[in-house]
Amino acid sequence: MSARRPTVLWIGAGIVGCFVLVAALAPLLAPHDPRAISGASFQPPSARHPLGTNDSGQDILSQLIWGARSSLIVAASAAGLAVGFGALVGAAAGSARGVVDVVTMRVIDVALAVPALPLLIVIVAFAGPSRATVIVVIALAGWPAIARIVRSQTLSLARRGYVHAARGFGARAPYVIRRHLLPAVGPLVAASFVYWAATAVTLQAGLAFLGLSDPTEVSWGAVLNRALEHQSVYLTSQWTWWVLPPGLAITLAAVGLAFVGFGLEPRSNPRWERT
Amino acid sequence: MRAPWGLLGSYALVVLVLVTLNFWLPRALPGQPIETLSDPRSETFVADASTRGELQRYYGLDEPLAAQYARYMQDLATGDLGTSIRYHAPVSDVLGGRIGWTLLLVATALVVGTAIGMLAGVHSGWRRGRAADRRLVALFLALDNLPSFFLASVAAYLLAVRLGWFPLYGARTPFAESSGALHALLDVAHHLALPAMVLALQFVTFQYLVMRASMVGELGSDYLLLGRAKGLSDRVLKYRYAARNALLPAVTVATLHIPLAVTAAIFVETVFAYPGVGRLLFEAVGDRDYPLMQGCFLVLSIAVVAANLLADLLYRRLDPRTAA
Numbered sequence: 001m002s003a004r005r006p007t008v009l010w011i012g013a014g015i016v017g018c019f020v021l022v023a024a025l026a027p028l029l030a031p032h033d034p035r036a037i038s039g040a041s042f043q044p045p046s047a048r049h050p051l052g053t054n055d056s057g058q059d060i061l062s063q064l065i066w067g068a069r070s071s072l073i074v075a076a077s078a079a080g081l082a083v084g085f086g087a088l089v090g091a092a093a094g095s096a097r098g099v100v101d102v103v104t105m106r107v108i109d110v111a112l113a114v115p116a117l118p119l120l121i122v123i124v125a126f127a128g129p130s131r132a133t134v135i136v137v138i139a140l141a142g143w144p145a146i147a148r149i150v151r152s153q154t155l156s157l158a159r160r161g162y163v164h165a166a167r168g169f170g171a172r173a174p175y176v177i178r179r180h181l182l183p184a185v186g187p188l189v190a191a192s193f194v195y196w197a198a199t200a201v202t203l204q205a206g207l208a209f210l211g212l213s214d215p216t217e218v219s220w221g222a223v224l225n226r227a228l229e230h231q232s233v234y235l236t237s238q239w240t241w242w243v244l245p246p247g248l249a250i251t252l253a254a255v256g257l258a259f260v261g262f263g264l265e266p267r268s269n270p271r272w273e274r275t
Numbered sequence: 276m277r278a279p280w281g282l283l284g285s286y287a288l289v290v291l292v293l294v295t296l297n298f299w300l301p302r303a304l305p306g307q308p309i310e311t312l313s314d315p316r317s318e319t320f321v322a323d324a325s326t327r328g329e330l331q332r333y334y335g336l337d338e339p340l341a342a343q344y345a346r347y348m349q350d351l352a353t354g355d356l357g358t359s360i361r362y363h364a365p366v367s368d369v370l371g372g373r374i375g376w377t378l379l380l381v382a383t384a385l386v387v388g389t390a391i392g393m394l395a396g397v398h399s400g401w402r403r404g405r406a407a408d409r410r411l412v413a414l415f416l417a418l419d420n421l422p423s424f425f426l427a428s429v430a431a432y433l434l435a436v437r438l439g440w441f442p443l444y445g446a447r448t449p450f451a452e453s454s455g456a457l458h459a460l461l462d463v464a465h466h467l468a469l470p471a472m473v474l475a476l477q478f479v480t481f482q483y484l485v486m487r488a489s490m491v492g493e494l495g496s497d498y499l500l501l502g503r504a505k506g507l508s509d510r511v512l513k514y515r516y517a518a519r520n521a522l523l524p525a526v527t528v529a530t531l532h533i534p535l536a537v538t539a540a541i542f543v544e545t546v547f548a549y550p551g552v553g554r555l556l557f558e559a560v561g562d563r564d565y566p567l568m569q570g571c572f573l574v575l576s577i578a579v580v581a582a583n584l585l586a587d588l589l590y591r592r593l594d595p596r597t598a599a
Binding site: 212250 | 292308423428444568580
């Protein structure tokens with residue numbers, strides 16, 4: 001298994017790298033402004049519109065290219081927020097122990113038991129589907145699991161000799177967290193970040209698919225939402241250039257990130273040892 | 276067995292948190308979504324005066340927060356979930372008409388998904404490492420990574436539109452002439468097949484991997500060697516002996532899928548316009564029908580928590596070591 005891990009990591013990195021490139025070069029790559037009406041509506045693919053146009057005559061390929069940007073921004077910010085907050089809470093609970101730890105774990109247990117998707121839908125519906133709301137809400141769903149992993153790592157690290165030695169020399173908790181615990185849980189945190197980014201891509205697309213995205217934002221999920229509003233999309237060849245490409249883009253981006261996460265996972269993670 | 280009070284207590288806490296979130300979210304989030312319902316300048320203004328009156332009474336925003344909460348809990352205890360803006364009817368009535376379809380869909384998907392996952396797992400584990408096993412592992416891992424709404428749309432396009440095997444949406448043929456109960460039953464089953472299949476594929480991978488691992492664990496056992504020495508056929512050894520012993524972990528895993536199934540049902544019902552609670556939630560969000568949306572949220576999330584509790588209790592019954 002260990003021989004294959006670098007291969008998986010490189011395949012994943014290649015896929016993610018392609019998406020990052022597309023997202024960064026979106027203004028150069030996209031043949032049209034994704035919001036502009038650049039042709040007649042419901043045009044089949046042509047040289048001018050490689051993936052045709054949607055119901056209001058916008059170029060679908062350009063929407064997918066700009067959608068990569070939206071997906072990656074949301075994935076990176078949501079995962080960063082979830083992992084940052086989760087790691088902080090986990091490290092604090094693990095090193096504080098006692099009442100703080102018990103209360104934090106209780107909160108984490110309750111947060112993990114609450115089903116995520118219905119709650120996300122209700123929050124976004126009430127707060128309004130701006131990009132910031134979607135990012136915060138996805139992070140909200142992710143931090144408890146990450147906090148739990150980091151806490152257990154912190155607890156096992158805190159028993160090591162060099163941490164005892166540092167404490168013996170009078171180091172306070174913030175110093176121990178910064179100097180010893182965070183570097184030691186680093187690889188685990190990096191893998192969690194990439195995994196959660198993969199989930200965030202699917203979650204953002206799912207929310208947008210349900211109609212919960214900023215109406216001015218161009219994203220893969222929003223393209224799907226728009227396409228599937230028309231039952232006629234199934235009855236003509238439209239499906240193959242209006243539904244299939246964004247669906248494949250979401251899947252490929254999520255799989256690429258999951259591969260990277262799997263490749264980065266440290267050996268000490270029990271999840272890996274089970275596979 | 277000791278009564279699991281601690282377990283029940285922690286689940287009761289989760290339900291309390293859910294119920295409180297349901298009360299607190301619309302009041303705490305910016306933009307006063309509920310107040311705009313009775314603001315004539317807002318685009319979500321409710322024109323119907325009697326529905327607006329009902330809404331104002333239900334949310335009671337001019338009272339102090341504690342009084343609102345007390346009244347909300349009181350309403351909840353009597354099953355009053357407010358009035359739907361779109362349907363001009365009590366939310367509990369609207370939900371009542373939809374819950375049955377979601378239960379039917381999720382239950383069918385659980386049975387089908389568990390059966391497929393177990394059979395494929397037995398097959399794969401028995402021929403561990405061979406080409407068939409590797410192909411199955413790759414297939415199920417790929418399935419696991421397809422977002423449910425995309426998988427649903429692919430299935431709808433290929434199986435319902437291209438091949439025409441299944442209806443594209445709905446749960447029954449509308450305005451069908453009644454030609455006997457059997458005919459109606461077949462019609463429901465025909466509409467159910469595709470959404471249930473897609474939903475089943477959402478959790479089949481986990482079931483498959485657990486069954487496969489459990490099967491692999493049985494492979495070297497002495498009883499299989501003895502059976503083989505007695506001249507039993509491969510088939511009997513595989514299904515009657517090894518699979519039967521490998522079943523326990525797989526049974527407990529099956530119950531863990533209920534939360535996943537309920538969540539995925541929101542997407543699958545939406546794609547297939549299946550008239551369950553998930554589709555209702557999607558419609559309520561689109562219509563800004565806040566009381567109905569909150570009702571769907573409560574029903575779906577409490578169903579998930581209840582399923583988790585059931586799984587925990589079942590697990591203790593099946594494996595008493597976990598209760599200690």
